[in-house]
Amino acid sequence: MPGFFQPVEEISGIKPFEGFPVEFSRGSLSALVSTxxxxxxxxxxxxxxxxxxxxxxxxxxxxxxxxxxxxxTFGVEPSSLLSANVYSAEDLVKALDYVEEGSTVLVSQFPTLTGVSQETLLELRKRADEGSLTLVLHHGTLSFNELDLPGEFARFFLVPELFDSLIVLRTNSYRGHYKLNVTVLKAPPEQIASLGDHSIPVDSIVKTITGK
Structure with a gap:
């Protein structure tokens, strides 16, 4: 079928900050849990x-x-960020109709949306691919079983096999110094070396966020 297959290209991406173990590229779907x-x-x-x-x-x-x-305080103008409140998987998919191609989309508290299903995840995967979106689904939770990461991602995101990256984030502090502990359970093929646990100093980021 003409046009069904496309040439494979190197695609640039973004890292949240220097030292973060994974880069999120266009046309990707990632799931992150913060505890x-x-x-x-x-x-x-x-x-x-x-x-x-x-x-x-x-x-x-x-x-x-x-x-x-x-x-x-991070040196960007927030008026350039567009935000939408949605409460269901259906509304999330509709919201993506208004997203400009090649953009980054952060979805917060994804598992709490009503009507989330395998079909929802397949549609999000399709939207990321077709729109060259950097699509990041996030969930913040205090209830998380560190001993069963695959099971937890399946519980929150249903079909973890569809994601390019699966990442867990936690912070700890000691004597006023902060580290972000990152577990990369799944990563894109070119970033396979990032799998595993990482401990990243984030004192300057925490100071920027908290003002302390």
Missing amino acids: DELAGSILAHTLLSEALRSGKAYHVGPKRIFSPSILR
Whole structure:
């Protein structure tokens, strides 16, 4: 069928910040879980800031997880970020109709949306591919079984096999110094070396977010 197959190309992506183990590229679908509020805030503000520096960025979800004033401290203009409140999988898919091709889209609290199904995930995978979107689905939770990461991703995201990246984020602090602990359960083929556990110093990021 003419046009069914497309040439394979190298696709550039973005990292939330220098030292983060995975790059999110256009045409990708990623799932991230943060197990504390600070880890979720670090993800949201750094990812959206980097996305705004390189193009359009969108936030979609039932709960806003970013602060315009904090985004300004990262050196970006929050008025360039477009946000939409959605409460169902159907509305999420409809919202993507208004997203510009090649943009970054952060979806917050994805598993809490009503009507999420395998068909929803397949449609999101299709939208990411066809629109060259950097589509990141995030969930912040305090209830997470660290001993069964595959089971937890299946519980929250139903079909983890459809995702390019599966990542868990947590923060810890000791004597006023902060680290972001990142477990990469799944990564794109060219980033396979990033699989495993990473501990990244994030004092400057935490200071920017908290002002302390």
